Amino acid sequence: MHKEISDFLNRSVSGADAQVISATVGDSAIYVNAKQILKVCEALKNSPEYQMNVLQVITAADYLAAAATETTPAVEERIELTYVIASFIKNSELLIKVKLPRGDKNNLPQIDSICSIWKSANWQEREAFDMMGVKFNGHPDHRRILCPDDWVGHPLRKDYVAMESYNGMTIYPEDKLNFKEREFGVRQKTDVKGAVTSISNYELGAKNIN
Amino acid sequence: MSSQHNHATVSHELSLGQYFDNIKTAVITTFKGMMITLKYVYGVRPVTIEYPEVKEELPEISRSRLYNDAENCISCLQCASACPVDCIYISANRRATDAPALKTKDGTAIKLDLTMYTIDTALCCYCGLCTTVCPTSCLTHTTDYEYASYTVDQMKYDYLAPEVRAWRTRIVKD
Amino acid sequence: MDVNQEKLKTELLTVNMGPQHPATHGVLRVEIKTDSEIVAEAIPHIGYLHRCKEKHSESLDYRGVIPYVDRMDYLAAMNMELGYCLTIEKMLGTEVPKRATYIRMVCAELQRIASHLMFFGTYAIDLGAFSPFLYAFQKREEILRLFEEFSGARLLYNYIWIGGVWNDITDKHIERILKFCDELSEELKKYDTLVSQNRIFIERTANVGLISQTLCYEYGLTGPLLRGSGIKWDLRKNRPYCFYDKMEFEIPVGLGEKGTLGDCYDRYSVRMREMIESIKIIRQCLQGIEAGPVMGKVAKVLKVPAGEIYFRTECPRGELGYHLISDGSKKPYRLKVKSSCFTHVSVLPELAPGQMIADLVATIGSIDIVLGEVDR
Numbered sequence: 001m002h003k004e005i006s007d008f009l010n011r012s013v014s015g016a017d018a019q020v021i022s023a024t025v026g027d028s029a030i031y032v033n034a035k036q037i038l039k040v041c042e043a044l045k046n047s048p049e050y051q052m053n054v055l056q057v058i059t060a061a062d063y064l065a066a067a068a069t070e071t072t073p074a075v076e077e078r079i080e081l082t083y084v085i086a087s088f089i090k091n092s093e094l095l096i097k098v099k100l101p102r103g104d105k106n107n108l109p110q111i112d113s114i115c116s117i118w119k120s121a122n123w124q125e126r127e128a129f130d131m132m133g134v135k136f137n138g139h140p141d142h143r144r145i146l147c148p149d150d151w152v153g154h155p156l157r158k159d160y161v162a163m164e165s166y167n168g169m170t171i172y173p174e175d176k177l178n179f180k181e182r183e184f185g186v187r188q189k190t191d192v193k194g195a196v197t198s199i200s201n202y203e204l205g206a207k208n209i210n
Numbered sequence: 211m212s213s214q215h216n217h218a219t220v221s222h223e224l225s226l227g228q229y230f231d232n233i234k235t236a237v238i239t240t241f242k243g244m245m246i247t248l249k250y251v252y253g254v255r256p257v258t259i260e261y262p263e264v265k266e267e268l269p270e271i272s273r274s275r276l277y278n279d280a281e282n283c284i285s286c287l288q289c290a291s292a293c294p295v296d297c298i299y300i301s302a303n304r305r306a307t308d309a310p311a312l313k314t315k316d317g318t319a320i321k322l323d324l325t326m327y328t329i330d331t332a333l334c335c336y337c338g339l340c341t342t343v344c345p346t347s348c349l350t351h352t353t354d355y356e357y358a359s360y361t362v363d364q365m366k367y368d369y370l371a372p373e374v375r376a377w378r379t380r381i382v383k384d
Numbered sequence: 385m386d387v388n389q390e391k392l393k394t395e396l397l398t399v400n401m402g403p404q405h406p407a408t409h410g411v412l413r414v415e416i417k418t419d420s421e422i423v424a425e426a427i428p429h430i431g432y433l434h435r436c437k438e439k440h441s442e443s444l445d446y447r448g449v450i451p452y453v454d455r456m457d458y459l460a461a462m463n464m465e466l467g468y469c470l471t472i473e474k475m476l477g478t479e480v481p482k483r484a485t486y487i488r489m490v491c492a493e494l495q496r497i498a499s500h501l502m503f504f505g506t507y508a509i510d511l512g513a514f515s516p517f518l519y520a521f522q523k524r525e526e527i528l529r530l531f532e533e534f535s536g537a538r539l540l541y542n543y544i545w546i547g548g549v550w551n552d553i554t555d556k557h558i559e560r561i562l563k564f565c566d567e568l569s570e571e572l573k574k575y576d577t578l579v580s581q582n583r584i585f586i587e588r589t590a591n592v593g594l595i596s597q598t599l600c601y602e603y604g605l606t607g608p609l610l611r612g613s614g615i616k617w618d619l620r621k622n623r624p625y626c627f628y629d630k631m632e633f634e635i636p637v638g639l640g641e642k643g644t645l646g647d648c649y650d651r652y653s654v655r656m657r658e659m660i661e662s663i664k665i666i667r668q669c670l671q672g673i674e675a676g677p678v679m680g681k682v683a684k685v686l687k688v689p690a691g692e693i694y695f696r697t698e699c700p701r702g703e704l705g706y707h708l709i710s711d712g713s714k715k716p717y718r719l720k721v722k723s724s725c726f727t728h729v730s731v732l733p734e735l736a737p738g739q740m741i742a743d744l745v746a747t748i749g750s751i752d753i754v755l756g757e758v759d760r
Binding site: 023024025026027029053054055056057059061062071072082084088091093095118119120122123127131145146147148155156 | 430431434436438439474475477601602603604615617622623689690691692693694696703705707708709710711712717718720722726727729730734759760
């Protein structure tokens with residue numbers, strides 16, 4: 001099915017560069033050129049053959065550059081947007097993927113908004129912007145959605161570091177911190193704050209067993 | 211395009227007959243409903259219990275307050291690694307070679323001396339992942355549910371401390 | 385709008401509904417611009433319950449995500465778990481024992497009933513009837529008690545695990561579930577007289593908050609909203625998972641019986657009829673259930689092969705989709721949740737204009753949102 005769709009896309013949208021990545025586990029996907037996403041979606045929605053009438057979700061995933069190791073291949077630095085499109089008429093679904101450069105704080109990656117095709121894209125794109133920092137050109141209401149408007153950074157990026165304080169509130173207050181930063185399983189002698197450790201009691205109990 | 215979906219509630223012009231008819235059906239249907247409600251006034255057993263006087267016995271399997279029987283703990287750290295919220299703090303020292311050999315109830319040799327076993331109950335999400343990985347089943351969920359405390363610090367239970375170990379008789383069923 | 389009303393039009397008044405408002409079912413804030421009693425514009429603001437679950441799951445192992453998944457839709461935790469576990473199992477290729485699958489389906493359907501009962505109760509409260517809430521909660525309590533007895537928790541179960549279920553159910557439980565089903569069928573008739581036939585209730589819900597079929601597709605609405613608009617679409621029938629293909633049940637759709645197709649009453653009645661279908665499914669499951677193990681063979685350290693998957697299941701509130709990207713390690717690389725409630729709230733600005741404020745309450749109630757799932 002994916003092969004046919006990618007052929008159809010290459011035929012009907014010039015410069016779509018659709019190519020199928022067929023997977024052995026899980027779902028296969030079609031990569032398209034990011035510049036043509038609007039036309040690709042339009043073609044899929046309006047084609048009488050596929051009738052992809054519902055946009056399910058837009059997912060963004062962040063990939064940091066990594067060199068190849070023995071077990072894993074090299075990772076190219078990018079942000080990948082996945083458009084999950086489904087047809088409720090033909091009962092099918094399709095994953096369309098685009099690659100974007102990661103950009104930085106002042107130069108966020110940009111892509112055309114598909115709000116004009118599906119209205120559900122409105123909030124999905126806002127979420128992708130809020131969480132991953134992808135800018136959608138032509139979006140009618142381009143704001144953050146889950147985080148407050150004056151939040152800095154995009155939390156789901158892999159290199160995200162939270163602000164130290166927000167509106168005068170400390171984000172990671174010392175006294176409420178979990179012991180996450182503690183090296184796990186290290187044999188150390190420091191006490192847990194607020195708890196009373198009594199080793200002697202344990203020894204007492206151990207003697208009782210004997 | 212979008213405006214065609216907009217629709218105020220449709221306002222009908224009611225004739226006087228319809229108006230009174232509406233009132234009549236409203237009264238009748240509400241009365242039918244009230245009859246059902248009325249049945250509950252007498253003859254239906256109350257389903258609520260008066261809490262502090264009558265206490266509900268939770269099912270045996272219920273996951274409530276955690277308890278670690280430190281004598282049987284072999285400090286394997288599996289509970290801490292399974293915990294999704296990282297609320298279990300363990301530290302242990304290697305037992306001296308000349309120390310007397312210790313064994314848990316099920317016969318596993320204790321090779322590490324537990325120096326700290328603390329659970330931050332305020333963080334615990336009662337998912338039960340820690341108790342299922344415990345090889346000696348010394349860490350258990352008990353059915354004790356009355357342990358509200360005044361400060362967050364009091365929610366950190368050190369299972370080596372005598373006052374916490376004193377619960378054992380009360381909450382652990384052998 | 386005629387000329388006289390045009391003259392009377394004044395400056396719009398901004399009213400904040402929520403975030404602490406009983407009718408918004410959680411911490412949803414709707415900024416309403418009103419012209420007297422008529423809503424001119426409604427802007428939902430979400431994110432008050434945002435816990436960044438997706439970020440959390442990137443630092444947890446696959447089993448550790450399940451308690452977090454529970455906390456999304458806390459009124460239908462079993463369905464959330466089921467969707468997640470099926471996603472991971474599909475990637476792993478795990479075979480789930482038959483008994484476990486049946487137990488899962490029973491749990492999912494019981495949870496659907498519990499969730500719809502909750503809807504029934506709170507919706508009645510939204511519209512000013514108090515006692516149905518108590519009756520619905522009494523029945524829901526029985527389900528929660530049952531869940532507590534075999535899963536150990538009342539609300540956030542962590543019961544459905546990757547590869548099966550945590551604990552087996554006994555014959556005693558089966559008997560009790562069957563008894564509960566019989567009782568509920570009787571109870572539902574009572575609810576029908578109490579609320580569905582009530583003239584005041586009908587007047588409040590019929591012809592209010594219409595969602596047309598095109599709007600459904602435009603906004604990607606699913607679940608009772610889609611069916612309420614008369615579209616016969618249920619993943620349990622159309623893309624069956626578990627053993628739903630073996631079950632005999634109907635998909636209730638909106639009929640427009642009291643007003644227009646796709647109004648609040650239709651959505652309400654779809655949910656009420658879905659409960660009857662769920663009872664049918666539970667009975668069939670408990671007939672087909674056979675002795676056997678409840679946990680399949682799963683590696684102790686779970687490593688999901690690299691790849692991605694999008695898997696959706698039918699939850700009480702609509703379709704729940706998990707988009708998992710795995711890099712072959714112990715932790716998910718990215719776990720995106722397509723929550724139905726999130727999509728459903730986005731349709732609110734489309735429905736609100738032209739409604740009375742009281743009708744807006746009825747509309748929000750009828751789309752039945754849980755803010756834990758909206759914000760995640």
